[in-house]
Amino acid sequence: MGTGSALKSGRKNGVIVPEQPGKSAIEVRGVRKVFGTGESQVAALDTVSVSIRENEFFTLLGPSGCGKTTLLRLIAGFDFPSAGEILLHGQDIAPLPPFKRPVNTVFQNYALFPHMTVAENIGFGLEMLGKPKAEVKARVAEMLKLVKMEALSGRRTSQISGGQQQRVALARALAPQPKVLLLDEPLSALDFKLRKEMQIELKRLQHETGITFIFVTHDQEEALTMSDRIAVMSSGRILQVGTPWDIYDKPAERFVADFIGETNFLTAAITGMANGKARATLKSGATIDATVAEGFQPKDNATVVVRPEHAKLTSGKGDLSGTVENIVYFGTDTHIHVRLDSSEAFTVRQQNTRSAGCGFERGDKVGISIGNDAAQVLRD
Amino acid sequence: MASAEEVAKEAERRDIRDRWLLSAPALIIIFLAATGPLLIVVIYSFLTPGPYGDVVWKFSTDGWLSVLMQRDIFDDTLAFADAHLSIFWRSAKLSFMTTIFTLFFGFPTAYFIATRPARQREIWLFLITIPFWTNLLIRTFAIQEVIRNEGIVNTVLIKLGIISQPIQMMFTDFALMVGMTYVYLPLMVLPLYASMEKIDFRLVEAGYDLYANRFQVLRRVIIPLVKPGIIAGSILVFIPALGAYVTPRVLGGSKNMMLGNLIELQFGQGRNWPLGSALSISLMAIVMVALLFYVRSAGRQGGTHG
Amino acid sequence: MGSRFDIRRQTGFTAIAMICFFALYLPIITVVVYAFNAGSSIAIWEGVSLRWFYQAWNNNQVVDASIRSLQIASVAATIATIVATMAALATTRTKPYPGLGFKYAFINQPLMVPEIVTAVALLIFFSRIKIWTGYSGLGYLMAAHTAFCIPFAYLPIRARLENMDLTLEVAAADLYATPWKAFRRVTFPLLWPGILAGLMLAFVISLDDVVITEFVKSGGQDTLPTYMLGQFRRVITPEINAISTVFLLISILIVTVFFFISRKKDQE
Incomplete structure (x- = not known):
């Protein structure tokens, strides 16, 4: 656990400390959260279970209102679940108030105390834990160094920039060496360049401290670049948990495929299974092999997804055929929108070279070939 | 240990109770030195005037009558005041x-x-x-x-x-x-x-x-x-x-x-x-x-x- | 046309505004100027002198009334601010709960009823209690002042609380602060300017009160305003101007401080 072991048991505030660190840092078991009463009841979380491993950079990804922030608040203790358990190293922390949980949060608006200096903000948690002054001071210095803010330790938080506030918020949450760090869309207020910088910075901090990060975002790109594993959420449920590769290349459901990246959806008839792959016959008559989620038996009719960059446009015959409808230039690549003969829409992404044009024009009759490992059958 | 749901319910109950306790002093002072006495005014408006001010505890609607009316001293008839x-x-x-x-x-x-x-x-x-x-x-x-x-x-x-x-x-x-x-x-x-x-x-x-x-x-x-x-x-x-x-x-x-x-x-x-x-x-x-x-x-x- | 078309301009508005500012200050300035009159008229100017300030200073009635005013205002404003702070904490930053609307209405009730009606009600109520208990001290005035000061103290405190970022306290709790510690270290320091504003507002309101004091006071319990009201029935000398001037100065001082506190609040 490295630095995290500083949380000793039997502390004054009664913050609980796990006896035997298990495999998972946080285990969410059948958690429901219902807001409102009677007629106006809304289930923000609908029986969610997920296990978050130690030292993992775990991301909760989904559109606003999907329940990701609610789940984070339940783990932090700002709300209490209506049912279910939340285990921290095997111990149920769901009924504990936030100040008794060895879990810290980086807030979306940072929530830095405006009446305190940068250093006072960072030292606040340790001070509340009753640590001796010298220890607090040393740890604050260490934290300032970690986030490269030594020069501004005496400033008021209103006198520093947004990016610097972000660093202070991080340092403040990391200072008490929490078991788990919760980050609630912490980068959403930053501009594009700074956000890219902080993404790398966050990865570095997670690596250096060895603390489990639970990161909430609606930005799929952010999730893909930073996470060890991602849970995609929608309407209060977790749809799929997996590595960024799994999520992107093997989306299990339509929502996941649609929410992350661009995708082509094709209707197909499943004619058989071989080597864990399904044989899918497309409307064009061509038959392709498509991967299937583990343990899932596709029915006769299914939807197959193909990422635009995994298909190739040819002037001859391919697996599919259609007419070029539109060509959109993106700098690094070009998107070619094709209307298939089956009247479905299909987009192909082609890497650009310096030679002029993409080789096709609007109205061209084209073929599309789908790679050997490019298609995935959806579970919907 | 109580379940999270019970803990949350209990916390909410305690919160509302605390909020009543916190606002009680203000409410009591205002009741004693502003709102409450207004109710007494209502009672007094239905009593009989005392000879040297104050009231005699005898029911009367004369107070209200004389807001708009005037009783003639001689023949007791009412006219608009x-x-x-x-x-x-x-x-x-x-x-x-x-x-x-x-x-x-x-x-x-x-x-x-x-x-x-x-x-x-x-x-x-x-x-x-x-x-x-x-x-x-x-x-x-x-x-x-x-x-x-x-x-x-x-x-x-x-x-x-x-x-x-x-x-x-x-x-x-x-x-x-x-x-x-x-x-x-x-x-x-x-x-x-x-x-x-x-x-x-x-x-x-x-x-x-x-x-x-x-x-x-x-x-x-x-x-x-x-x-x-x-x-x-x-x-x-x-x-x-x-x-x-x-x-x-x-x-x-x-x-x-x-x-x-x-x-x-x-x-x-x-x-x-x-x-x-x-x-x-x-x-x-x-x-x-x-x-x-x-x-x-x-x-x-x-x-x-x- | 020549000049640029100003979309904000309305014909005659600036002139009326200037008239208003002039009319608002002319009478006040007149009062202040004649406070320094050497003669004993408040209309005929006879040269500059501080005699009326000396006279007021040596007038026992004025001094007594002033001390009484300050006593009442201090006690009333302090108690009102403390209970208003508690009430503001109890009525803000929560989802609606049974009784919340009642509390708002009740706390603001003294603002809704004409002062003369409250004055009459307190006269009736306190005269009963005076008969029962035999006590006729300043307590009645203090209680009455406290009650009508509460809504005034409550207003800025509540406003401050509602503008405060709730996540700050959540953050404090997240960083192991117990509810009491979170209040002491985060809520209270941030609320302090609001409390100060409420205190000053309540103090000025108590200091200025005429009507309720006039009805509630027992014999020999004149405050400065009721003393002045009594003097208007007699021949007025610039002594009243001198008292008014000092009174005015105190009010302006408090309002200025209040103004700057509320400005600071906006900037944070």
Whole structure:
């Protein structure tokens, strides 16, 4: 656990400390959260279970209102679940108030105390834990160094920039060496360049401290670049948990495929299974092999997804055929929108070279070939 | 260990209980020294006046009757009490006029402040705030110095040879009007300013763009936008004006009484506490109607102004 | 046309505004100027002198009334601010709960009722209690002043609380602060300017009160405003101007401080 072991048991505030660190840092078991009463009841979380491993950079990804922030608040203790358990190293922390949980949060608006200096903000948690002054001071210095803010330790938080506030918020949450760090869309207020910088910075901090990060975002790109594993959420449920590769290349459901990246959806008839792959016959008559989620038996009719960059446009015959409808230039690549003969829409992404044009024009009759490992059958 | 759900429910219960405990001292003090005594006034209005003030504990509706009626001393017949009616009428009329005058002067003033650059705006606002927090008595005394026979207005007019005799302004309805407009003007300007400050002047630009002239922009764009402020200011002026006591006492003298002074009279020389109580409740009822009107129109405005 | 078209201009508004500012200050300035009159008239100027300030200073009635005013205002404003702070904490930053609307209405009740009506009610109520208990001290005035000061103290405190970022306290709890520690270290320091504003507002309101004091006071319990009101019935000398001037100065001082506190609040 490295630095995290500083949380000793039997502390004054009664913050609980796990006896035997298990495999998972946080285990969410059948958690429901219902807001409102009677007629106006809304289930923000609908029986969610997920296990978050130690030292993992775990991301909760989904559109606003999907329940990701609610789940984070339940783990932090700002709300209490209506049912279910939340285990921290095997111990149920769901009924504990936030100040008794060895879990810290980086807030979306940072929530830095405006009446305190940068250093006072960072030292606040340790001070509340009753640590001796010298220890607090040393740890604050260490934290300032970690986030490269030594020069501004005496400033008021209103006198520093947004990016610097972000660093202070991080340092403040990391200072008490929490078991788990919760980050609630912490980068959403930053501009594009700074956000890219902080993404790398966050990865570095997670690596250096060895603390489990639970990161909430609606930005799929952010999730893909930073996470060890991602849970995609929608309407209060977790749809799929997996590595960024799994999520992107093997989306299990339509929502996941649609929410992350661009995708082509094709209707197909499943004619058989071989080597864990399904044989899918497309409307064009061509038959392709498509991967299937583990343990899932596709029915006769299914939807197959193909990422635009995994298909190739040819002037001859391919697996599919259609007419070029539109060509959109993106700098690094070009998107070619094709209307298939089956009247479905299909987009192909082609890497650009310096030679002029993409080789096709609007109205061209084209073929599309789908790679050997490019298609995935959806579970919907 | 209790489940999270139970813990949350218990925390909520405790929170509500704590919130009652925290607000209890304020509620108790207000009940004992403001709201509660009002209930006693209701009781007193149904009792019989004592010979030296106070009341005798005997039920009577005479207090209420004499709000509007007068019992003839000789034959016990009832007739409308002209004196009371005229005071009711004067109070309503003067309060209404005060509201109109403060609106007439206050609206341009608030607009002037709201259209200054941000820095200047604070200085002008501060200049309005100072009289607002200056003792009402001092302000009434100040206006008296201006309109007295020996006051500035008369002195200047005589010096200029415009008049030879001072104009008698004190102890007239005119003095009351001037005095009340003067003391209540800040009460009108402040809420008007609060809603004018929020005007999006792009709407005014849009008005001009669509061929409105200055007056049409004022009437069709600006006034509708600040209507909540106009209503709030009018209520804030009308209600205290209706119950005014100090200003009519100082500037109006004994002949130009308003409701407040009539009420006081019953507890002083009049020695008719039940009548005074009934008059107080009548005044309160009028105020409540005005407030109700305000709450309803504020609600219609979408509650844009508190 | 020549000059640029100013969309904010309205014909005559600036003139009326100037008249208003002039009219608001002319009477006040007159009062102040005549406070320094050497003669004993408040209309005929006879030269500069401080005699009326000396006279007021040596007038026992004035001094007694002033001390009484300050006593009442201090006690009333302090108690009102403390209970208003508690009430504001109890009525803000929560989802609606049973009784919340009642509390708002009740706390603001003194603002809704004409002062003369409250004055009459307190006269009746306190005269009963005076008969029962035999006590006729300043307690009645203090209680009455406290009650009508509460809504005034409550207003800025509540406004401050509602503008405060709730996540700050959540953050404190997240960083191991117990509810009491979170209040002491985060809520209270941030609320302090609001409390100060409420205190000053309540103080000025109490200091200025005429009507309720006039009805509630027993014999010999004049405050400065009721003393002045009594003097208006007699021949007025510039002594009243001198008292008014000092009174005015105190009010302006408090309002200025209040103004700057509320400005600071906006900037944070």
